[in-house]
Amino acid sequence: MTAAPSNDVLVGALEAGGSKFVCAVGTGPGDGMLARISFPTGDRPAELLSMVVDWLKDQEARHGRLRALGIASFGPVDLHPSSPRYGFITSTPKAGWRNADVAGRLRAAFAGVPLGFDTDVNGAALGEHTWGSATGLSDFVYITLGTGVGAGAMVGGRLLHGLVHPEMGHMLLPREPGDDFQGVCPYHGACWEGLCSGPALHARTGIRAEDLPPDHPAWDLMARYTARAIANITCVLSPQRVILGGSVRKGGRLGEERFFQRVREELKHALNGYIIHPFLDADIDYYLVPPFLGDDAGVCGAMALAQDQRKNL
Amino acid sequence: MTAAPSNDVLVGALEAGGSKFVCAVGTGPGDGMLARISFPTGDRPAELLSMVVDWLKDQEARHGRLRALGIASFGPVDLHPSSPRYGFITSTPKAGWRNADVAGRLRAAFAGVPLGFDTDVNGAALGEHTWGSATGLSDFVYITLGTGVGAGAMVGGRLLHGLVHPEMGHMLLPREPGDDFQGVCPYHGACWEGLCSGPALHARTGIRAEDLPPDHPAWDLMARYTARAIANITCVLSPQRVILGGSVRKGGRLGEERFFQRVREELKHALNGYIIHPFLDADIDYYLVPPFLGDDAGVCGAMALAQDQRKNL
Numbered sequence: 001m002t003a004a005p006s007n008d009v010l011v012g013a014l015e016a017g018g019s020k021f022v023c024a025v026g027t028g029p030g031d032g033m034l035a036r037i038s039f040p041t042g043d044r045p046a047e048l049l050s051m052v053v054d055w056l057k058d059q060e061a062r063h064g065r066l067r068a069l070g071i072a073s074f075g076p077v078d079l080h081p082s083s084p085r086y087g088f089i090t091s092t093p094k095a096g097w098r099n100a101d102v103a104g105r106l107r108a109a110f111a112g113v114p115l116g117f118d119t120d121v122n123g124a125a126l127g128e129h130t131w132g133s134a135t136g137l138s139d140f141v142y143i144t145l146g147t148g149v150g151a152g153a154m155v156g157g158r159l160l161h162g163l164v165h166p167e168m169g170h171m172l173l174p175r176e177p178g179d180d181f182q183g184v185c186p187y188h189g190a191c192w193e194g195l196c197s198g199p200a201l202h203a204r205t206g207i208r209a210e211d212l213p214p215d216h217p218a219w220d221l222m223a224r225y226t227a228r229a230i231a232n233i234t235c236v237l238s239p240q241r242v243i244l245g246g247s248v249r250k251g252g253r254l255g256e257e258r259f260f261q262r263v264r265e266e267l268k269h270a271l272n273g274y275i276i277h278p279f280l281d282a283d284i285d286y287y288l289v290p291p292f293l294g295d296d297a298g299v300c301g302a303m304a305l306a307q308d309q310r311k312n313l
Numbered sequence: 314m315t316a317a318p319s320n321d322v323l324v325g326a327l328e329a330g331g332s333k334f335v336c337a338v339g340t341g342p343g344d345g346m347l348a349r350i351s352f353p354t355g356d357r358p359a360e361l362l363s364m365v366v367d368w369l370k371d372q373e374a375r376h377g378r379l380r381a382l383g384i385a386s387f388g389p390v391d392l393h394p395s396s397p398r399y400g401f402i403t404s405t406p407k408a409g410w411r412n413a414d415v416a417g418r419l420r421a422a423f424a425g426v427p428l429g430f431d432t433d434v435n436g437a438a439l440g441e442h443t444w445g446s447a448t449g450l451s452d453f454v455y456i457t458l459g460t461g462v463g464a465g466a467m468v469g470g471r472l473l474h475g476l477v478h479p480e481m482g483h484m485l486l487p488r489e490p491g492d493d494f495q496g497v498c499p500y501h502g503a504c505w506e507g508l509c510s511g512p513a514l515h516a517r518t519g520i521r522a523e524d525l526p527p528d529h530p531a532w533d534l535m536a537r538y539t540a541r542a543i544a545n546i547t548c549v550l551s552p553q554r555v556i557l558g559g560s561v562r563k564g565g566r567l568g569e570e571r572f573f574q575r576v577r578e579e580l581k582h583a584l585n586g587y588i589i590h591p592f593l594d595a596d597i598d599y600y601l602v603p604p605f606l607g608d609d610a611g612v613c614g615a616m617a618l619a620q621d622q623r624k625n626l
Binding site for chain 2: 076090091139151153155156158160161162163164165166167168169170171172173174175187188190228231232233235236237238239240270272273274275276277279
C-alpha cells in the first residue's frame with residue numbers, strides 16, 4: 001500500500017454499496033486513511049445518510065476541515081450535472097432506494113465543499129488510477145466480479161459516462177456447448193452477471209464461491225465466460241489494462257492466482273491472436289491484473305473522486 | 314447534404330479501403346467536394362500511393378494549396394504518433410499491404426502540411442460528427458456492416474484509440490438456438506463479422522445481400538445478431554447514438570428502413586428494459602440511425618480528419 005502523495009488534501013469519502021456504506025476520512029489509502037466506518041445499507045436512506053453526515057462532521061472536528069467529498073455509489077445513478085436528479089440513485093429495485101438523493105444530503109450538510117459523485121466501479125477505477133494498478137494509464141477498465149458484475153472505465157484520461165453509464169455486466173455472451181444453466185439475471189437470464197456473479201455461481205453449484213472446491217468444473221466455466229466478456233471489452237474499448245476486482249475474482253479455494261491464470265489462458269483462446277499486441281499474448285499477465293487496492297478499491301475510489309474535485313477547481 | 318461550414322479550409326482526403334482508394338479535394342461534403350477519384354486497391358502500395366499523390370498535386374494546381382490532409386484507412390493500423398510505424402497498415406493478411414507506410418508517402422510529398430491519420434471507421438465517425446448524424450454529440454459509435462464489420466467511436470468528444478484500436482466486429486455473441494452456421498471469420502468463426510458481414514451472408518445463403526429476398530429468414534438472423542452486438546456496445550460504451558453504416562445495412566431487397574426497424578425491435582428485446590432511457594425504448598429511432606453522409610461517410614471522414622488537424626494547430 002502506497003502512502004498518499006503529499007499534494008492530496010483531507011477529504012471525506014462514501015462508498016455507497018448495495019449491502020453496506022463505507023465511509024472514510026483522510027488523504028488517500030494506507031497510512032493516509034485516518035478513520036473509517038461502515039453501516040449496513042438497509043432500506044431507510046434518510047436515516048442512513050444522516051448517520052453518514054454525523055460521522056463525517058465528527059471526524060472533521062477531530063482531523064480538520066474536509067476540503068472535498070467523494071461518493072462512489074451503487075446504481076443505476078444519474079451522473080448528468082445538469083439533471084434535476086443528479087446524484088440520485090434512480091431505477092434500482094432495492095427497497096427504499098428508488099429515487100434516493102444521495103449526493104444532495106451531503107451537499108446540504110457541507111455547503112460549498114466540492115463533491116464528486118460517480119458509480120462505484122468508476123470510483124474504483126479512479127482509485128486504481130490514482131494509487132493502484134492503473135497509474136499513468138489513459139485507457140483501462142475496472143471490473144467487479146462479485147454480488148453483481150459491472151465495470152467502470154477510463155477513456156482518454158477521463159471516466160466513461162456516455163448516455164447513462166456503462167452496464168458491462170449485462171453483456172450477452174456465447175454459451176458453452178452443453179451448459180444449460182439458465183442464469184440468474186431477472187432481465188437477461190444468462191448475461192455475464194447472470195452467469196458469473198456470486199449468486200449465479202451459488203445457484204449453479206449450490207455452494208458459495210469461497211467454499212467451492214478447486215477442482216469444481218464451475219471454475220472453468222467462470223473463467224471461460226469471464227474471459228469472453230473481457231475479450232468483448234477488448235474489442236469494443238481497446239483498453240491498455242483490465243483490472244479484475246470483486247470478491248469472486250479471488251477464486252475461492254482455487255485461489256486468486258490460479259483463477260487469473262485460467263482467465264488469461266481463456267482470454268488468449270477467445271481472442272485467438274487476431275489483435276496483435278504483447279499485452280494480449282506473452283505479456284498478458286500485465287494486461288489482466290487484480291486491483292492493487294484490493295477490497296479497499298471502492299472506498300479509496302470515493303477518496304479519489306474527492307481528490308479529483310480539488311484538482312478540477 | 315449540407316454545405317460545408319465556411320470556416321473549413323481546402324483539404325485533401327484519402328479513404329484507403331480494402332477494395333478501393335477514394336481520394337477527394339474540397340472543404341467538406343456535397344458542394345464542398347470539388348473533385349474525387351477512386352482507384353482499385355490492388356497489391357502494390359508504392360505504385361498506388363504515387364498515383365494518389367500525383368492526383369492530389371494535380372488538384373492542388375487547379376484549386377489552390379491544400380491546407381491539410383486526412384487518411385481514413387483499413388487496418389489494422391498503427392495510431393500511436395510516437396511509434397516508428399505510425400501511419401502504417403500493420404498485420405493485414407491483404408497481399409502486399411503488410412507494413413505498408415501509407416501516411417509516410419503523403420507526408421513526404423506534402424512536407425509541412427498537417428496530416429490526420431486514423432482507422433476508416435473512426436474517420437467515418439468524425440465525418441458524421443462534423444457534418445452528419447452525430448453533430449453535437451460527445452459519445453457515439455459508427456458501425457460499418459459490409460465486406461467487414463467494424464466500428465469507430467467517439468468518447469468524451471474524442472475518437473477512441475486505446476491500446477491498439479477497437480475491433481468491435483470481432484465481438485463474440487450468443488448463438489441463436491438451431492443456427493449451426495459456422496461463420497466465416499478465420500480467427501473466431503462465428504463472431505459478429507463471421508456471422509453478419511456481406512461474405513458471411515453470402516456463405517450462409519448462397520445469395521448476395523443485394524439479391525436476397527425480403528422474406529428470407531437470414532434477414533431475421535442478421536437483425537438479431539447485429540442487435541445483440543449493439544446491445545453489448547450499449548452495455549460497454551453507453552453511447553448517445555449508434556450509426557449503422559456499410560453496404561449490408563441497406564438490407565438489400567428488404568430495404569434499409571425495414572431492416573433498421575427489425576434491428577431496433579431486436580435491440581429492445583435484447584436489452585429488455587434494464588437500462589432506462591427513452592433512446593432505448595420509445596425513441597429508439599433516434600438511437601439507431603443510418604449515416605447521414607451515406608456511402609460518402611468514409612471519404613468525408615478523411616476530409617474531417619484533415620479539417621480536425623487544422624483545428625488542432
